[in-house]
Amino acid sequence: MNKEIFERCKVDKLYLEQFMRENENLIWFSIRKYIGEPAEVADKYRIDKDDLLQLGRLAMLKCIKRFDPDRRVKFSSFTVTAIVREVRCFLRDKTSVIRPTRSASELLNRIKQTICELEYVPSTRDIAELLDVDEQRVVKAMKVAGDTVYAEFDMPIPKRAEDDVIDSMYTQEILQDMACRMTDVEFNIVLGRLNGMSYRQLSEKCKVSKKAVVRTMRKAREVLRDVYTLMNELDKD
Template sequence: MQNPVSPRRKFVRAAMAAPYLTREEEHELAVRWRDHQDTDALDRLTTAHMRLVIALAAKFRYFGLSQSDLVQEGHVGLLEAAARFDPDREVRFSTYASWWIRASVQDFILRNWSIVRGGTSSTQKALFFNLRRLRAKLATGTEAKSGQALYDEIAEAMGVDSKDVALMDSRLSAPDTSLNVPVLEDSGSSSDRQDFLVSEEPLPDEIVGGEIDAERRRLWLKEALGVLNERELKIVSERRLTENGATLESLGEKLGISKERVRQIEVRALEKLRTTLMADHPAIVGSVS
């Protein structure tokens, strides 16, 4: 009894069996699709180039993603190429489509290879897809290099910083690690890696305590302001208790006095506040200046 042929093998066989198109046939089908949206012409045009999709997708098989997914993404690029192709230019469709197929596959790899988004710039993308090849080439032979010397050589060849090469190499060498993975998987412990992350934010009780203390000081200050006369209160309020404190000169114009006189009144008012607060609440010493 023969083993059943998998759907993937059937697809590959069908793609490889599709007839090649002559330049004239290709041009005719492309014109029919562009001018009349003839879906039969589109189907014939893309089917004849699926072997190109499979061949280009196979070049990226070492990134650990499903070959079927890569072919599917390559087909998306093929359809995009068909939608944008101008048959009146002296360019074969396969030449034009190769760029779109490769770009679609590479974008899929960058989106799915790691849970951490990377390689967003053209330089980073080139480094991501060429680092393995360049590293293998430079690490073998009579003048093999390793370590920093290897990074420097690759950086010079690609026109990037050697630090970027080292960072990308570390990303390609180490798999992603989830913060939800138990620290000791075989110990039965319920502690995840994220449980050991140190936060620089204050603890909840510290936040609440700070809010309570701040509210208490506001009440103390409000009570202490009662010892000031009307002019002292106006100067302190506009100089010290507003987000954008008024200048001595502007307050002097409002009150009809010199800015030096405003400064003197302010100093005296602050001293009265300090004396009152120290007498009633010694812990607040130094909080008003």
């Protein structure tokens, strides 16, 4: 494929859609070869086949924006890796979703009932006093629910809460992309640093040398730069 094709894809949305439709088989090929039969994968993870297709399209869109024909790498080879990574990351997240315990679910239901009765969302301290529970339990329950607490009652999300939701979405997106580009050990090192662990502590916990920790953090910075660059490119569209 020549460079003009990808340049046109970046400025002509109709041409981009046509290009992606014509290369849709590449998405299914990637999933079948490296993940499994789409129907079986969809059934196993309780998702629609169309979800897999959309993930593949998202990966392909990212590749179109980043692909450089001058590097003499085939677009198909470049894209297969991205598609598999995108789908695997999604499936991994599906299997690691944290579900609230029964007691947490019951507390959340009580919180929702209180909000419904008051017709507004009070502070966590007020909710804790009304329900006679520890405020930290309320905070954790609200964190699990996120902005759905407000959406369920068709109430506007407070500015601070809205900012928190947006920040959380961007953070999760960045961390997810980083997780896909790093090994489990490397990603655990990054999470450890974010939680304030020292290089020595990480070295002992992950059973690697301090030099390995330093190399990992250097790699993390490079990955982070790539992620920010990609996100900025996507935001411009």
